[in-house]
Amino acid sequence: MKHPVGYSAKPGLRATEYLPWVVALAAFFVLPDYLALGARILTYILFALSLDLIVGYAGIVTLGHAAFFGSGAYIAGVLSAKLGVNDPMLQLAAAGAGAGLLGLATGAVILRTRALAQLMLTLAIAALCLEVANKANSITGGADGLSGVTIAPILGLFKFDLYGKTAYLWCLASLLIGWWLVRRLVYSPFGASLTGIRDNSVRMQAIGAPVYLRLLLVYTFSALLAGVAGALLTQANQFVGLNVLGFEPSGELLVMLILGGVGRMYGAFVGPIVYLIAQDYLAKQFPEYWYFGIGLMLVLVVLFARGGLLGIVDAALARLRRKA
Amino acid sequence: MNAALETRALCKRFGALTVAEKINFRLEPGARHALIGPNGAGKTTFVNLLTGRLAPSSGQVLLAGVDITRLDAARRVKRGLGRTFQINTLFRNMSVLDNVALGVAERIGVAGGFWRPAARHAEVRDEAMALLASVGIADEAAREVNGLPYGKQRLVEIAIALGLKPKVLLLDEPAAGVPSLESERILEALAQLPTEMAILIIEHDMDLVFRFAARITVLVQGEVLCEGTPAEIGADPRVREVYLGERHV
Numbered sequence: 001m002k003h004p005v006g007y008s009a010k011p012g013l014r015a016t017e018y019l020p021w022v023v024a025l026a027a028f029f030v031l032p033d034y035l036a037l038g039a040r041i042l043t044y045i046l047f048a049l050s051l052d053l054i055v056g057y058a059g060i061v062t063l064g065h066a067a068f069f070g071s072g073a074y075i076a077g078v079l080s081a082k083l084g085v086n087d088p089m090l091q092l093a094a095a096g097a098g099a100g101l102l103g104l105a106t107g108a109v110i111l112r113t114r115a116l117a118q119l120m121l122t123l124a125i126a127a128l129c130l131e132v133a134n135k136a137n138s139i140t141g142g143a144d145g146l147s148g149v150t151i152a153p154i155l156g157l158f159k160f161d162l163y164g165k166t167a168y169l170w171c172l173a174s175l176l177i178g179w180w181l182v183r184r185l186v187y188s189p190f191g192a193s194l195t196g197i198r199d200n201s202v203r204m205q206a207i208g209a210p211v212y213l214r215l216l217l218v219y220t221f222s223a224l225l226a227g228v229a230g231a232l233l234t235q236a237n238q239f240v241g242l243n244v245l246g247f248e249p250s251g252e253l254l255v256m257l258i259l260g261g262v263g264r265m266y267g268a269f270v271g272p273i274v275y276l277i278a279q280d281y282l283a284k285q286f287p288e289y290w291y292f293g294i295g296l297m298l299v300l301v302v303l304f305a306r307g308g309l310l311g312i313v314d315a316a317l318a319r320l321r322r323k324a
Numbered sequence: 325m326n327a328a329l330e331t332r333a334l335c336k337r338f339g340a341l342t343v344a345e346k347i348n349f350r351l352e353p354g355a356r357h358a359l360i361g362p363n364g365a366g367k368t369t370f371v372n373l374l375t376g377r378l379a380p381s382s383g384q385v386l387l388a389g390v391d392i393t394r395l396d397a398a399r400r401v402k403r404g405l406g407r408t409f410q411i412n413t414l415f416r417n418m419s420v421l422d423n424v425a426l427g428v429a430e431r432i433g434v435a436g437g438f439w440r441p442a443a444r445h446a447e448v449r450d451e452a453m454a455l456l457a458s459v460g461i462a463d464e465a466a467r468e469v470n471g472l473p474y475g476k477q478r479l480v481e482i483a484i485a486l487g488l489k490p491k492v493l494l495l496d497e498p499a500a501g502v503p504s505l506e507s508e509r510i511l512e513a514l515a516q517l518p519t520e521m522a523i524l525i526i527e528h529d530m531d532l533v534f535r536f537a538a539r540i541t542v543l544v545q546g547e548v549l550c551e552g553t554p555a556e557i558g559a560d561p562r563v564r565e566v567y568l569g570e571r572h573v
Contacts (some may be wrong), residue, residue, distance in 0.1 A: 004418070005442070009465065010443065189442045190436055192442045193429070202413060203400075206406075224555065
């Protein structure tokens with residue numbers, strides 16, 4: 001399902017692209033007991049989508065994307081718990097703007113470097129954010145986390161209920177908008193130029209493209225999306241802990257994306273779904289070594305399916321077509 | 325009249341190693357000019373100084389009389405300085421059409437758009453197709469560049485550069501690595517370039533140089549040895565000694 005982007009692509013929606021939304025709606029009705037997990041998955045899909053944009057399309061390497069996710073999560077949390085701003089839309093807007101600004105500021109530095117140096121810088125920035133949240137006890141709650149987050153009804157109409165129905169649909173609607181924006185961007189000339197920068201940045205400069213500016217723009221947008229995803233997680237959980245920041249969630253997200261398939265947009269859907277469901281299941285069945293199952297899955301994918309799980313689907317479909 | 329491209333006392337040193345020594349060079353408007361020299365003469369370094377991939381240690385680069393020494397590579401392209409690369413520098417996993425379309429989109433200023441799908445920019449697609457047709461590879465538009473024979477990849481290189489509508493075009497060994505039969509097609513493509521475009525070609529294939537260029541500059545160890553018409557250069561004993569002598573006894 002890896003389709004070319006750019007000037008040769010067919011930009012119209014394909015039938016399979018409706019599938020995630022049908023599944024998500026069906027899950028809402030069929031699995032009412034799993035809506036909390038569902039909302040978590042939806043936020044991680046948005047988070048993974050933001051990562052795919054910079055890693056998969058623009059070729060920026062990062063192990064610190066949680067800096068934006070986490071700052072978005074804390075912005076929403078602090079707004080509610082400390083400042084009494086409980087409107088969910090306002091929180092998302094503030095989280096997106098805050099994380100986007102952080103992306104702009106840090107991107108201006110890290111995008112001047114490449115490869116390993118870039119990786120190290122992103123890691124350092126994520127670690128810094130984690131330490132700031134850890135030390136700023138009075139604002140963030142430090143290691144205890146930030147509780148007392150309350151979310152006002154959406155538009156004053158839809159209350160966040162105990163069963164997580166509203167939260168799930170709220171996350172789903174936000175993801176839908178985020179996905180739509182990402183999709184527009186990927187198929188646009190801007191998206192095509194990102195792919196060009198990933199493939200060959202020297203040539204992009206030689207055709208007159210402002211490479212640094214483009215990268216900075218997409219990095220900022222990606223940070224904004226990640227920030228919104230983080231705020232959604234805060235709203236769904238009505239709690240923020242330090243586990244949204246630092247290296248671990250950044251690495252975990254990258255694992256999800258690789259699992260699903262990098263640079264193909266829907267890898268960002270498949271990865272978090274498989275990873276978080278496996279985590280949920282394995283943690284219940286084998287609480288002591290559930291990470292082993294995740295590790296095994298990743299090793300198998302990296303060894304045998306470089307395109308991730310979606311890559312396997314691609315290969316299988318191609319095979320079927322050849323037989324038919 | 326201003327030269328299309330000019331350098332004044334251009335120098336480049338890497339530590340103690342001098343790779344460009346006070347190069348004064350003029351490329352006239354509409355010129356068909358070749359730069360030759362033995363391996364390691366600093367030809368590619370000179371091109372990189374002209375295009376802005378390298379910053380000179382001292383000296384100036386002027387494009388149509390305007391000092392562009394301090395502009396980066398992308399800004400020089402915007403001012404009309406295009407180039408091709410010695411080693412294919414293509415977008416390997418993209419279609420041939422996209423390779424050319426990316427450059428066309430940059431030139432006409434739609435490449436930063438993030439809403440309307442790229443594929444619906446008919447003006448970009450049409451122009452890219454026309455460019456591919458002009459170098460004779462329109463049939464390959466939908467193919468991935470990776471799967472293309474090497475000679476045709478060289479033609480894609482040229483089509484990309486032409487899409488920028490440069491006033492000055494630098495061709496860094498356009499026929500490098502191409503079998504002689506196919507280099508004929510490259511020469512054909514070059515012969516059709518608009519006459520008002522000033523062209524500097526760096527090439528090892530002497531046959532191609534002498535057929536294409538009206539003027540030749542010889543570079544040896546980072547310095548200009550001499551400049552003249554093909555006949556003058558061919559007859560110059562110094563050139564024979566340092567360069568041609570190695571090949572044409």
